[in-house]
Amino acid sequence: MAWDPNLYLIFEKYRRQPAIDLLAHINLERPKVVFDLGCGPGNVTALLSERWPSANITGVDSSSEMLTKAAEIYPGIAWSKQDISEFAATDVDLIFSNAAFNWVPNHARLIASLARFLGEAGILAIQMPRNYEQPSHAQIVDCIESRPSRHHLRQFVDFTHVQPPAFYHDVLAPLVRNVEIWETNYFHVLQGDDPVLEWVMGTALRPVVNALSGSEKRDFVEEMRQRYRDAYPRGPDGTTLFAMQRLFVVAQR
Template identity: 40%
Template sequence: MSQMSHSWDPDRYLTYADQRGRPFADLLARVPAEKPRTVVDLGCGPGNLTALLADRWPDAAVTGIDSSPEMIAAAREIAGVRWEVADLRDWVRPDPLALRAPVDVLVSNATLQWLPDHIELLPRLVDRVAPGGWFAFQVPGNFDEPSHTIRTDIAERTPYAEHVRDVAVPSSHEPVDYLRVLLGLGCEADVWETTYLHVLTGPDPVFDWVSGTGARPTIQALPEELRGEFEDEFRRLLREAYPADPSGRVVLPFRRIFAVARTAAS
């Protein structure tokens, strides 16, 4: 069944830019490539993190790719990177004429979880990496947490269910699953997980976080006459699941899964 399309809001996504950016920095720190010629960021979003790749490897040709025209429009304000609107699944399609040069460093940060079959795409992603090159990705691993399960529970109710049954819903696998696939592809691989404890402030901060990412497709799919009611209930239940302390601070635990793989040298 096809999934309904949605659009992204760069400004809303960047509300927690520092906290969202930390996993990218932690991932990048484990990629020891010295002088890559080509670096690609698949699912680059508004480009603020892709710019770190250009800073890390100033002599490389860095390309940021995202399927969202809104995200790429925001990214184009950042110099030093080539930006492209494209679907990740199209980017990894086989190239029978071998017209596309391999990539020395391929990065995908918090993107693969939007593709239900992404673990089956890993061989094609690895194929796009040059011999001895690096493939690094990070995906959320917190889909059994209230920040996601509450959305699912509400979305299954009448009258919302008929409007959101086909929306995109993120998911991921366990670290060992990614490790086995990467090792089976002949890569050297390092896979690990980290749970960040994000300290958030302001009214309904967890709602603000998830409504800019994982819950956005669901909220967008609802007609206006239902959206406000859905959001009110979502906010209320999130406040119960993530209560503020006396100082107004809310702690959002966020598990993330990382993988850094080096392809076999030719």
């Protein structure tokens, strides 16, 4: 799908925090070879580069829009256009991924092959949103199912890729010496009239909205606006509390 880096970066401060939390769990002194899979506009890759300035770091993404933005802001980092499902390497010290694997299918195959790309004591560190049952995602599915064009629109949402924690443990345990898994529910305090709509328009809702045009697009967005206003009412101080559950996996070879 076509990404809009500027729309995505509106909530950069909130989207970056889980990456900082993931980074804090990586116990590597001086990794030499590092990949950031699904690097997006590169702001999180830049955090890796700040922490390990002498490492050979490559940001990998399938979106030209995101990579162009990344290269514009961080010309000193290497950027590579590639699908995560086709990524291959050997003797990697760190494979990092923040908020990207939720777009990639077949995690059993993906996670096992990434673990095999790690060198001795190499680390695989992943953060994935796991909000499928929350209104942010469930309302998209409901809205699609209420429309005559649902048969066409269904192909643009796939909220099935991210699996429960035990799944990642079971895939990784035979391949690595140590697996650490945890979940955090972030309660973001957002400003503005329709902050949840704005947030989701930059990610999960984007493929559906991009597939629509004219009055159908306007109606769909208006319906989602109302659904999010009902599901996430503004508090007495005018802010909106937006819960975002995220799953973290850190495995060391």
